[in-house]
Amino acid sequence: MAQSYSEEFPIHQKTEFFDFRARRNPERLAEIARFADAFLKIVNHDFFRADFEYPIHALVLEDRASFQGFLRRQFRIVDPPNFGIYLSEYKLFVTYEDSGLGTFTHEIMHPLVERNLGDRPLWAMEGIPTFFEKFYGYWTNNEVVVHRFRLGYCRRLHKQRQRAVRDRLRRLRKHQHRQQFDHLRRQ
Secondary structure, eight states: OOTHHHHHSOEEEEOSSEEEEESSOHHHHHHHHHHHHHHHHHIIIIIOOOOOSSOEEEEEESSHHHHHHHHHHHHOOSSOOSSEEEEGGGTEEEEETTSOHHHHHHHHHHHHHHHHOSSOOTTHHHHHHHHHTSEEEEEETTEEEEEEEOOSSOGGGHHHHHHHHHHHHHHHHHHHHHHHHHHHHHO
């Protein structure tokens, strides 16, 4: 992250996977950071190994207006999104305090899917992040326990769908590794 952000965003929270910066509200930033690491541990444990060049840099602005104004000024984004954005060319996630944890999980999944599921179907770049924005759970012993993913209207299929997504992600990952191995063997 550019050095100029350290002055503009003086509140700093570094975790195992993230480097967060904000202008205010260190308590809220600590909550977001705690959730962020717990979320990545769930992804790593239950879905796929999320390799990345950690930490992921994140800026948390005060509100939607300051978020969108910042994107217009700093990155020349003419029509900024309403909730959050991952800027891959800067390896930077930008959002605001009350955008919602679903925004966070959705946007963070973009670089993880891009990096870890190279041989993926076209739908996966939005479909997988959308899947991850719809879960809820609770804290136990400093860990997030996922209670349920909200998948459409038919919740009784929840467990089957969750297993199906997890299994499909694992197959994509294995297929990618097999292709890389075959490519190296041919050289």
